Amino acid sequence: MTQVPAKAKHHRSLFVLFITEMWERFGYYLMVGILFLYLTDNKTGGKGFDNKTGADIVGTFIALVYLTPFIGGLLADRYLGYIRSIFLGGILLAAGYIGLAIPGDTAMFVSLGLICIGNGFFKPNISTILGNIYNREELKPLKDNAYNIFYMGVNIGALFCNFAAAYLRNTYGWGYAFAAAGVGLILGLIWLATQLKHVKEGDIKKPLEKEDMPMSKIMLYVFLPAIVAAVIGWIIPGNLFGSDTNDAFMFACVPVIIFYVNIWRKAAGSDKRSIGALLFIFAISIIFWTIYNQNSTGLTIWAQTxxxxxxxxxxxxxxxxxxxxxxxxxxxxxxxxxxARLVPVTDTSSAIQAVKGKDLLLANGNLADSATRIVQVQGPDPYYNNVPPSEWPQGKTERLANTELFQSINPFFIVVLTPILVGLLVWLRKRRSEPTTSAKFGLALFISGLSALAMVFAVMSVPSVYTNKTAAYWLFITYFVFTISEILLSPIGLSFVSKLSPPRLTALMMGGWFLSTSLGGKVAGVMASQWDHFADKKIFFLIIAIAAFIGGIWIFARIKSLNAIVKERTGSA
Known part of the structure; x- marks a missing residue:
């Protein structure tokens, strides 16, 4: 285990990139935190889509916003350089956020497209600059710690943005909230521009090696097939993944995945082993990111209703x-x-018993219309969909905590728990007992599964979620547990990619890391779009809990070989 020198100090670039990323994530998490709510709102100027359509759009957006780093990382590696790419991405992001304040569906979809492209240039390259600087011999022992500190910047922005969003949309409307995201991004770019001298040494453009695929071939063998596959997915009769957008995205991912597999297949020696380890981790991480992105999909529905x-x-x-x-x-x-609408339930008798004497279940005077379906009255707000009309505000105005405020729970725990967990890992490192990077990934999968399992108990905490509200503390519990897994995996993941990637492919492999995030976001959106089809909400959360446990077992089954590959590449596991 590499020891940290007693006098080792962090580089000034960490503080510069910390503040830049804080403002960028302020904008992103503000926007994505209210996007589903905006799309499904039909009372205060939102789009008025149903939950399925809203979740489909959000899932597709999250998928694309993390798929584009594949392209942005590649262009930065070979042509643009990292600093130029960051500014290009930042400008596009700011334009997209401000564009969401413009009325009309066309403006909205164009703005979402700008955000997706902008994130592709911004996200992988700011992480790569940090990794390049911390690849210096005297800074290598501090690399994991640096990424943890950097990750706190992400979450400080994510913590406060939801309060800004709640205030602005309550007081002035949706447009002002979205515009604030753009203002935050602009502030981040101004800060970076004034501090460039501290980060320039990380702006290293790597020469094209003979074994690297030229851009012309990437266009021919990756992008063109991806576009063709997306078109096929869009036009095929029926839907394999629930909607045309889901099919198009999943089909488009296939050529990109094949591209990464070919990079591994054509590599040799230690490069082949390290790329193989990264691809394995990328695949398993899809499960983690599916749970992570429930924050903007399934858990948003849960908090709202x-x-x-x-x-x-x-x-x-x-x-x-x-x-x-x-x-x-x-x-x-x-x-x-x-x-009113029909709602499938698995235990009609208990649902009816839970609301005996109330007027929630109506079907021409009957409580139930079949053995498996009941009628649920649609309230004046999604919050009242599972509340008897006798308990509605009765013509009065009632005030409820904004749904997006619950999305600040996770970054709050990140900020609070990161110093504690980093301190624990330092303590274990001094005693040569710190888990290896690969073991941290395995633990993260298990713990993220426990967070999903907490939501199973949340469903079980009331007689029926169709007739009762669950306590807010269940969301605090699930976010608390998940945050532990996130601290173990997400910032370390960035460091892991930086450590194992061949130098000329660093940003491209960062794009692969974000591809796994992209697929996780899409799977989360697909699941949330089917929310109403899960009669028993326990099953929704149980599926992802079991998947996470299986992923953790799979990592620990390969832990020895993973540790050996990391040690071969970096000198320590």
Missing amino acids: YTDRKVSGTTEQVAGKLGFLEKVTDSLRQTDKVD
């Missing part, structure tokens, strides 16, 4: 003055108009 968001007393007064409470008026009750 199934979680008790009522506040009272001092909390209500303070939150109200700060603009963190959204207003809900029982407009349907006032017009005496009630909408």
